Structures are given as C-alpha cells and as structure tokens.
Amino acid sequence: MRRVGWLAWSLTALVAVGLTAPLLVVIAASFNPTNELLFPPRGLSLAWYANIFRRQAFLASFRFSAALALASTACSLVMGLLCAVVLVRHRFRGRQLLATALMSPLIVPQVVLGMSLLIFLSTIGLVSSVIGLALLHVMLTVPYTTRVLTAALTRFPESLEDAAVIHGAPRPLAFLLVTLPSIKPGVVAGAIFAFVTSFDNFTASQFLVWDRTTLPVEIYSYIRTENDPTVAAISALLVLGTVGIVVLVERWVGLETLTG
Amino acid sequence: MEPRGAGPVAPTAGRARRGRDAALLTLPAVLVLLVFFAATATIVVASLSVGGGRWGLRHYLRLCSDPLYLGYLWRSFRVALYCTPITLLLGYPVAYVMARTTGPVRMALTLLLVVQFFTSYVIRAYALILVLGNNGIINRTLLALGAVDRPLKLLYNELGVAISLVLIAVPFMVFPIYGVLKNVEPNLEAAATSLGADRRRVFWHVVLPLSLPGVLAGAILVFLFDLTAYIMPGLLGGGYFDMAANVIYDQAMEVRDRGFASAMSMGLLVVTLLMVYLSNRWGARVSERAGE
Numbered sequence: 001m002r003r004v005g006w007l008a009w010s011l012t013a014l015v016a017v018g019l020t021a022p023l024l025v026v027i028a029a030s031f032n033p034t035n036e037l038l039f040p041p042r043g044l045s046l047a048w049y050a051n052i053f054r055r056q057a058f059l060a061s062f063r064f065s066a067a068l069a070l071a072s073t074a075c076s077l078v079m080g081l082l083c084a085v086v087l088v089r090h091r092f093r094g095r096q097l098l099a100t101a102l103m104s105p106l107i108v109p110q111v112v113l114g115m116s117l118l119i120f121l122s123t124i125g126l127v128s129s130v131i132g133l134a135l136l137h138v139m140l141t142v143p144y145t146t147r148v149l150t151a152a153l154t155r156f157p158e159s160l161e162d163a164a165v166i167h168g169a170p171r172p173l174a175f176l177l178v179t180l181p182s183i184k185p186g187v188v189a190g191a192i193f194a195f196v197t198s199f200d201n202f203t204a205s206q207f208l209v210w211d212r213t214t215l216p217v218e219i220y221s222y223i224r225t226e227n228d229p230t231v232a233a234i235s236a237l238l239v240l241g242t243v244g245i246v247v248l249v250e251r252w253v254g255l256e257t258l259t260g
Numbered sequence: 261m262e263p264r265g266a267g268p269v270a271p272t273a274g275r276a277r278r279g280r281d282a283a284l285l286t287l288p289a290v291l292v293l294l295v296f297f298a299a300t301a302t303i304v305v306a307s308l309s310v311g312g313g314r315w316g317l318r319h320y321l322r323l324c325s326d327p328l329y330l331g332y333l334w335r336s337f338r339v340a341l342y343c344t345p346i347t348l349l350l351g352y353p354v355a356y357v358m359a360r361t362t363g364p365v366r367m368a369l370t371l372l373l374v375v376q377f378f379t380s381y382v383i384r385a386y387a388l389i390l391v392l393g394n395n396g397i398i399n400r401t402l403l404a405l406g407a408v409d410r411p412l413k414l415l416y417n418e419l420g421v422a423i424s425l426v427l428i429a430v431p432f433m434v435f436p437i438y439g440v441l442k443n444v445e446p447n448l449e450a451a452a453t454s455l456g457a458d459r460r461r462v463f464w465h466v467v468l469p470l471s472l473p474g475v476l477a478g479a480i481l482v483f484l485f486d487l488t489a490y491i492m493p494g495l496l497g498g499g500y501f502d503m504a505a506n507v508i509y510d511q512a513m514e515v516r517d518r519g520f521a522s523a524m525s526m527g528l529l530v531v532t533l534l535m536v537y538l539s540n541r542w543g544a545r546v547s548e549r550a551g552e
Contacts (some may be wrong), residue, residue: 004360011353018427024386037390038399090282105296109488111505112525114511119306120299136456139296142289167352175545200380203490223386235383242378255370
C-alpha cells in the first residue's frame with residue numbers, strides 16, 4: 001500500500017467500525033429472547049421475527065412500499081431514459097434549463113417538499129390516494145435515472161444505432177435492440193437508485209400517507225411508541241436484503257457503476 | 261416515438277424536428293416537474309395568506325419576532341456548521357485510502373459504503389440508538405472497564421443527534437472526494453516526494469488542492485443533509501433536541517398552522533438555495549484553480 005500514512009489508516013478504520021458496528025449490533029439484538037435490546041443477546045430466539053408476521057401493519061406496509069417502489073422505478077426509468085435521449089442527442093434552446101429543472105426536486109428540503117405537495121394536492125382535492133406518493137417518488141427518482149442514463153448514453157457511440165437504421169431498422173427498434181442493451185449497466189444502476197430512494201423515503205412521504213403507510217413510516221412510529229426488538233428483526237432482514245442486492249450488483253455490473 | 265432525421269443524413273430537416281421531438285419525449289417528466297413547481301409555489305402563497313382571502317406578512321413577522329422558532333432555524337444552521345467539518349475530517353481519509361489502494365481494501369470499503377448508502381436512515385438511526393443508549397455497547401463497555409461510574413448521556417440530547425448526523429452523512433462526503441482523488445495521477449505525489457517534499461507537504465500542497473472540487477461537492481451535500489435533517493433529531497433527539505424540520509412537521513401536521521409552517525419552510529428553503537448558490541460560485545473558482 002503505497003504512501004498512505006498511519007493517520008489516514010486509523011481514521012478509516014474508525015469510520016469502518018463506526019459504520020459497521022451499529023448494524024451488527026442490530027442484527028445481534030434481534031435474537032434477544034426478552035423485550036430487552038441487549039448486545040450481546042441473552043440467548044438466541046426467533047420470537048421477534050415471528051412477531052413481524054403476526055403484526056399485519058408491518059406486512060401490509062412492506063407490500064405497499066414494495067409496490068410503490070416498483071411502480072415509481074418503472075415510471076422513473078422510462079422518463080429518465082426519454083430525458084437522457086433528449087439531453088444527449090438534441091440541441092435546442094432551454095436544454096440547460098431542462099437539465100437544471102430536472103435536478104431541482106433534490107435541492108428542496110424533504111420536509112418542505114412533502115408539505116408543499118400535501119398543501120397543493122389538498123387544494124385540488126386529491127388527498128388520501130396513492131397518486132400523491134407516486135408523484136413524490138417519481139419526482140425524487142427521475143433526477144437519478146436521468147443522470148445515470150445521460151452518462152451511459154454519452155459514452156455510447158450513436159453511430160452503432162445509425163448503422164442499424166441504415167440497414168433498415170426503424171429508429172425506435174434500433175434504439176431498443178442496439179442502444180438499450182449496450183447501456184444496460186446504466187439502466188441497472190438507475191433502477192437500483194430509483195428503487196432504493198423510493199423504498200427508503202421517509203421524511204417527505206410521512207406527509208402523504210393516510211390509513212395506508214409505507215414501511216419506513218410504520219417503523220419510525222413503532223420506534224417512537226413501542227420500541228421492542230421487532231424493529232431490530234425487520235432492520236436485520238432489510239440490511240441483509242441490501243447486502244444481497246449490493247453483492248448481486250457487484251457480480252452483475254460492478255459496483256463502479258454505482259459509485260461513478 | 262417518431263424517427264428523427266439522423267444528424268449527418270438530413271441536417272436541416274432534422275433541426276426543425278428536434279425541438280418538437282424534444283418537447284414530446286420530455287413531456288411526462290415535464291408534467292411531473294410542473295406539479296413540483298406548482299407545489300413549491302403553493303408554499304409561497306400559503307406563507308403569505310393570512311386567512312379570509314387576505315394577504316400579509318403576519319407569518320413572517322411572527323417567525324422573526326419569536327426567538328423560539330427563529331432559534332430552531334439557527335440551531336439547524338449551527339449544527340450543520342460544525343457537523344460538516346467533522347464529517348469531512350472522517351470522510352476524507354476514507355476517500356484517500358480508497359483512491360490509493362486496490363484489491364480487497366478498496367472493495368471492502370466500497371461495499372461497506374454502498375450498503376450504508378442504501379440502508380434507510382430510519383434503520384441506521386435506530387441502530388445508533390442501540391449503540392449509544394444507557395444499555396448500549398459503549399456505556400456497558402465503559403462501565404465494565406470502570407472508566408465511568410454511571411452511563412454517559414449519549415442519547416436524547418445534542419451529542420447523540422450530532423454523532424448520528426456525522427456517521428450517517430459520511431458516505432455523502434466520501435463518494436465525491438473519492439471520485440476526484442482516484443483520477444489524480446499518483447505519480448504527482450511521487451514526483452513531489454522525489455523533489456524533496458515530505459509527506460505532510462505533499463498532502464497540503466499537491467493532494468488537497470487537487471481534490472478541492474470533491475471536498476466542496478461533498479461538503480455542500482452534507483451541510484444540506486444536516487441543515488434539513490428530520491429523522492436523526494426525531495429518533496436520537498427523542499423530542500429533546502428537535503431541529504427546524506421537526507418543528508415544520510409539527511406545525512403543519514399537529515398544530516395545523518400551515519401558514520406558519522410554510523413561512524418556516526421558506527426560511528429553510530432560502531438558506532438552502534443560498535448555500536447552493538454560494539457553493540456553485542466557489543465551485544467554479546475552485547475547479548479553475550485545481551485545473552491549472
């Protein structure tokens with residue numbers, strides 16, 4: 001390891017421990033047989049995992065969050081792809097403005113975004129519906145899909161698509177069969193960013209949930225009110241799921257696609 | 261989708277079509293953006309309307325004259341102001357190690373950070389509660405070692421919120437700096453060393469100046485994350501250390517004073533936009549200098 005001093009190494013180690021330890025503690029604490037959140041756990045029990053499935057609220061909000069994230073990801077991929085095509089291949093007045101405007105929902109604080117959507121939607125009489133959450137999540141994910149796909153499309157030589165067109169393929173077909181497969185890593189990275197952003201969103205979403213809540217909102221209120229190891233069990237499952245997804249991404253397209 | 265006139269084949273026919281195609285292709289995204297801008301405008305309207313269809317500055321006057329609510333905005337700003345440099349101090353070495361190593365170390369750090377990045381803040385904050393609490397691993401270790409005789413208060417106060425903000429924001433700092441550092445030619449450092457600079461001098465005069473664009477990008481992300489934090493003060497502050505975002509939520513959803521909540525939101529929004537503007541201006545200057 002050339003030229004990395006001991007100070008850099010020790011601070012890196014400190015950060016690595018500080019980031020990893022809490023997640024390991026949560027996983028361990030989820031096996032506590034009693035109501036105490038202790039580390040190391042006093043024994044090994046799956047009681048709290050069983051409790052997840054006894055509480056309908058967690059399962060229902062998990063299904064709702066997953067469906068919302070899947071739908072938002074699909075919409076966001078299509079919109080992001082169309083925007084990326086326009087930003088990379090079209091030259092028109094207002095192009096820079098469009099690029100900036102597409103990123104702007106990420107600048108507005110989440111709490112302001114959530115409240116503004118709530119006030120706006122209730123003004124036009126659209127409350128207690130999934131439309132508000134869907135709009136919010138598409139708004140928050142299009143910037144990621146657009147950015148990742150713009151980068152991927154910039155690197156792709158357009159002449160390959162032109163070659164297919166010259167040989168008789170209609171332009172949309174050439175795009176689907178030639179261009180899209182070549183920018184697959186970008187599509188995968190964009191989809192994962194979008195899914196995770198939607199699935200994890202809490203601060204803005206809490207304004208728009210009604211009697212149906214998303215999983216993060218359900219977990220947050222459970223921590224503030226009951227706080228038994230059930231949340232540790234859910235957290236452990238979600239952390240392991242995340243690790244699984246990240247490892248799959250590394251195998252499939254490489255983590256560098258995500259870190260840029 | 262209409263086939264567009266491919267550039268080299270039909271340049272003139274293509275140009276006319278491109279504007280129309282661009283509008284058509286971006287239509288779905290633009291519609292969503294319109295909702296976004298309309299919603300943001302609604303906040304401006306709500307903050308200026310004082311009931312009965314009348315306009316006024318009442319909500320702003322109340323915000324500016326009440327030290328309690330102004331105090332929450334100031335608290336968010338103050339916490340962001342000291343948490344950001346601490347995050348930089350911890351994040352920079354990680355980015356540097358990632359950029360200057362290869363193989364398993366870089367891989368392990370990347371994996372670790374990506375998993376963090378993709379894990380919900382709610383869960384990461386919850387995990388820190390378990391670590392920092394009176395019964396948490398830190399306090400129980402300190403008690404067992406006899407270093408303290410009663411548990412340290414690391415939770416439900418400013419310290420707990422600050423610790424969680426710093427730890428949770430680390431990936432936002434690392435990724436932009438890493439992105440710049442990995443493209444800095446390592447031979448530059450070797451050259452500076454062979455010309456007689458010691459390691460400290462190489463860092464302050466070669467590595468750090470070249471990485472400033474990444475530092476600035478990371479710092480603004482982290483600052484805005486801290487400034488607008490809701491989950492960390494909500495869970496690790498436990499109601500004892502609310503920040504601006506928590507108060508805005510309570511005003512809008514519990515007190516149901518949306519006019520006042522909107523005025524406070526405008527305060528948070530203006531500070532945010534001001535920071536983005538300043539960082540863009542500095543950013544242009546910094547990249548110019550780093551590119552020399």
